Amino acid sequence: MAESNQPSRHSLRQPYLLFVGDVDLLAAAKTASGLLQWRPDACAGQLRLPGGVDLGLPDMSPETAAAAGVGTMVIGAVNPGGVIPPQWIPAILEALEAGLDVAAGLHQRLNDMPEIAQTARRLGRQLHDVRHADRSFPTGTGARRPGKRVLTVGTDCVVGKKYAALAIEQAMTARGLSADFRATGQTGVLIAGGGVAIDAVVSDFVAGAAEWLSPAAADDHWDVIEGQGSLFHPAYAGVTLGLMHGSQPDALVICHEPVRDRLLSVDYPVQPLDRFIEANLAMARLTSPDVVAAGICLNGGRMSDVEIAEAILRVEGETGLPCCDPIRHGAGRIVDNLLRLVP
Template structure:
């Protein structure tokens, strides 16, 4: 899948920033691929990009309308369809990461055909995978693991890729979700794979490589989330990480979208090792990434220091304070 750039990011009328996290992620990591954002009345999200019309976006060279939102169930709201058709009429392809296919909406399928536009469903892999084999592969792998969904696993992986490269290491981000695929241009939306092939898709994503190359894999879900733990386990088994970083949001009390309480960081470390050692007996934690956006700077520093000490691991907020402590630990542990 190769998306034509630059992008126009469509936010629709989603209620808040979290529902538009795909768009925010693209802006954070590939801002210069985006000509602007397109919001409908009532939209509660704002990526900070200029608000542009379809005509202005085309003028600025936009090639693809990216539906930069995730909504519950992944269904495309009916009142967005005319906007999407308008973008195609003006000259853009459309890319989305919804659970339903773009071409399952008759108006969209018809407009794509009439105007010769491409429809990219990032979550719908047309690719087939083998089942997982569990055989140890050469190269090094790091997986970001969450105490919950939406705690910063993708950001942490992207920040680690950048930080490790700055430190002279060979690192490549491996995308497992729609935003990651938009950002890296490669990858697999692992939660959209048929259940039998989760681990196999993760093995495809992280093939044999040079002994000193790090594949930095974007984690998904949580081993303790009642909706998605199966995806998390298949990804853990398939990516057979040597190292993992626990990602945590300290103000959250319930797992996102359900009533299940959050596990502790220690629960997550212990369970990740217990399950991950099946395919990599040497699996070990190398850091804790704490999403402190809800905290003051003083509180953030205190939580980070306390958490790091309590677990004997480097802790940081990758967005606020960078990933250097974790990169140094990786260098020290795997030199």
């Protein structure tokens, strides 16, 4: 159950019915496709309006989904401007009437739409606006806590930090380790079924929210924490640093796109990897003095198999760290190194 006075701490009932609306491109249904890729077992069916893209899941009405045990309908498509178009509203109301909660990662809040909010309240359903958070966290303490934690850090935004963390969790689970993906962005929260959109937290509470997100755990448990922003991004480095300090990572995994030399959204260069790694470790040592760099995940989405293989060899030679494209190769070699470095 979501804690209604703490909307930043989302906890979603799975499995999901994925709502793709009337968007006809898979790219516009990226929340749905990300869920399907990383949590296929959590995706019970799809609900399409006329013209909506087919994800390959069983088509279900909200009533059918509720009868099949679905807990939450996830708005899996994005609409220009991040708003919920009028033609989606009847399906959302129908889902609430059928007994489902509804979750969305859009700028516009479900809770701000009177008809939806009133219907949810009347029926006792939960509305999850996972992009949003409030200030209901304590400030950070910096106190050391047990359990192992690895944080993905990126040389830019949108460079694969979430995918890297999911691939690491997947490889750990495949080795029989106890591991949890800890989500810090809206898509990650939907995939994990919980977490906090860290960039929506009031700045004073970011480190505290990160401490809450990856709490004290058994000595052999791994929390694999999704990073945000970049320590060298002029808009978001503060978010990155607060998340890093609160996470107290035993290890960092660096995420990087070899063919990107300028940041995506601002006129700044991507830092050289050696300098980037050194600076991230230096800042992380404040709350985790023995932190190490355990590997590098390259984003090869715009590279051929040959190009990414060459990039991996070059980066491994330059840094001495195991390197992979987690989408192509998984993160097994990085997990091996994590287990070696953080015994």
